[in-house]
Amino acid sequence: MYLTDFFEKMNEVTLKLQGNDITLVKSKVIIHSLTSRLDLYRQSIGRRQFAHFPQLAK
Numbered sequence: 001m002y003l004t005d006f007f008e009k010m011n012e013v014t015l016k017l018q019g020n021d022i023t024l025v026k027s028k029v030i031i032h033s034l035t036s037r038l039d040l041y042r043q044s045i046g047r048r049q050f051a052h053f054p055q056l057a058k
Contacts, residue, residue: 005053009037 016030041052050056 005055009041009052 013030013034017027044050044052
């Protein structure tokens with residue numbers, strides 16, 4: 001897997017967690033979403049489906 005795809009996804013999460021209006025509830029939702037997506041990515045890579053990782057699909 002190309003790390004650029006992974007770090008791009010992580011950067012999106014980091015940006016969502018920054019800011020003045022972020023609450024504990026919003027943080028929890030964002031982190032739960034991240035863990036769900038990581039599981040989805042793991043399953044997709046296991047099936048050799050790289051739609052979520054454009055650099056890897058090349």
